[in-house]
Amino acid sequence: MVPSNLGEEMSTEVTLPPEWEDDERMNFLFSDFKENRDVNTKDWDSKIDFWTSLILKICRSRGTVCFNLQELNKIFQRKGFVPLGLGTVIQCMARCGKIQRESEFAANVDCGWVSWGFGLLLVKPLKWTFSTLLGSSGVTLEESFVVIELVKEKAAELLGVYWSSPVANCSLLSFQELQTLSSHVCIDESTLCMALLQLQREKQVTVSLHEGEKIVKFSQPGQDRVSSVSDVDLGIYQLQRSERLLEVRVEALGLEAEKCKEEARVLLREGKKSQALRYLRSRKRVERKADRLNAQLENVKGILDRIANSETDKLVIQAYQAGVSALRLSLKDGTVEGAESLVDQIQELCDTQDEVNQTLAGGALNSTDADTDELEDELRSLLEDSTLDRPSTLPEVPSHPLSPVRESGSLCDDLLCALPLVPQSLFNITDEELDKELSRLTLADTCLQQKDRTSPVKRAESAQ
Structure with missing residues (x-):
């Protein structure tokens, strides 16, 4: 139930809309509704929308989910006047499903909360439904109403607070412990009760009485619904x-x-x-x-x-x-004999593949036998070409004519004459280098003599 001093607190904390200072506009909003909405639909709907949004704003700013007509009259009092159509606004909000009578809200949840004595304002029996109230001439001042949108928000916030608290590992909590835990979320006992009722409607909370003590059990993260108290x-x-x-x-x-x-x-x-x-x-x-x-x-x-x-x-x-059941299902159609037969079939297929590969490899080798001789001839020609391309180590042939032929004993003199002239300039040549050069000349002379003895005809042609 809304606290008795709620009107005084709200009047100082809630920011009223700008048109609150407009006398002409507020006179229209404070006036009563016409009996028939069809007389002026626009004016009717504008007044309903104004008061509905303002009521929701006030409840949300205070953190409460309940209100009654008496408290609204105190909150919206202006210059000694109170709005005359708030009863009609409450009825319209109920028809749209935005609010619900507190007693009916509790009765729709299958639990024994009514016997708990939570301080809910049950001024009429639960069988006295809301439709009976709407059929009457007006709304009672003390009847408390629950804002459905706000109570759902508060329920989700309360569940999150419990899941993130150190007592989340406790399977059960006393109502007093829960009040202490949620004091920053639910400003009073009525708000906490409405949030718990909404959670029980969503199957996220179960409540019971044990030895006269009120205990609450929440669902754990990942669970679709809470289990009963065991x-x-x-x-x-x-x-x-x-x-x-x-x-x-x-x-x-x-x-x-x-x-x-x-x-x-x-x-x-x-x-x-x-x-x-x-x-x-x-x-x-x-x-x-x-x-x-x-x-x-x-x-x-x-x-x-x-x-x-x-x-x-x-x-x-x-x-x-669960693992044994899954393994049993996975091996339901598998036996040792079947596995052995499958392995034998795989081995036979592998052997067949090896035979096919060997056959293909042998055919490829036979097809190249005819070309072996041709390839060897080509390789031999390449070897000869590489020999001809090798640079010669012999000295170049002299370009000037040789001296006339002399006696056979003067072959060394002819060779000396064929050599180029000695430069007249001085060189830094050592005696060791000169000895090596002389040895080469002597060796060349010996080779020429042997060649002359074996082929006199060629020597004569060379002399000519």
């Missing part, structure tokens, strides 16, 4: 609650023990030794009690760890079962 969920919830209580008590005992120690120190400084001893004994008793609670706390944590591990093991077993 005995395992309740057991885990009780263990987690016991864990939190033990932690609080252990912390309180620790503070008490420290306080006894400080009191004993002060009394000892004052010389009150006997009183200081009593405080020290009290400190020992508190510490022993804290140790017992710590042992219980460790046992509870151990049980919770085992439950968490069992859930993990359950998921692993389910994965193994």
Whole structure:
């Protein structure tokens, strides 16, 4: 339900439209609607659109999803006047599906929330439907309405807050814990209840009562819908609650023990030794009690760890079962005999392919036998051409005529005459180089003599 002071808060926080200062325009908007819309459709629709958008703007700016006529009259009061047609605006918004009566909104969700006593304003029985209200002459001042668009936005925001919170791993939450968690999202209890009702309508939340305590279970990310509250969920919830209580008590005992120690120190400084001893004994008793609670706390944590591990093991077993089923289906039509037969067929095909390749390779070699002799002849001709192209190491033939033929004993003189003249200029020639040159000349002379003895005819022709 909308708080009673909502009108005062909104009037200072909400920015009203510019035409709010236009007296002529506001007089028209504050006037009542004609009984028949067909008399002036344009004026009727413009007034409906103005007030509808302004109501949605106010609810969104305040973070609430509910309103009633009494609060709207306080918000829109201007110069001592209130709008006369807000009841008609509310009826039109309901016919369009933009709003819904709070009691009807709760009744459309299959849950026991009405018995929770959430502070919902149920001024009439739930069987008193909204159509009955619209058939009456007007809208009651206290009747609360839910804005469908805003409650859906608030529900999505609440679900995101839970998923991103540290308590998202808790299967169940108490209503008080949820109120603390969502205090920055839902400004009051009614807004939180409407958001939870919308989430339950979307199958994202389930609610129940356990030992008089209101508990809520959210769906986990990736789930299409939330599961019902099971005995395992309740057991885990009780263990987690016991864990939190033990932690609080252990912390309180620790503070008490420290306080006894400080009191004993002060009394000892004052010389009150006997009183200081009593405080020290009290400190020992508190510490022993804290140790017992710590042992219980460790046992509870151990049980919770085992439950968490069992859930993990359950998921692993389910994965193994799914894998076995998939493997069984994949090998349904496969046997060892079939695999052996398939391997034999593959081997036969490979052998056939090898034979075909060998046959083709042999045919290619036979086809080249006829051309072998021709290729060898071509290779021999290439070798001869390379020999002819090799540069000669013999000296060039002299271009000037030789001297007349002398006696056979003077062949060396003829050779010397055929050589070019010695340059008159001086060269830096060493004795060793001259000896080497003389040796070459002597060797050349010997070769010529041997050639002369074996072929006198050619020597005579050369002399001519």
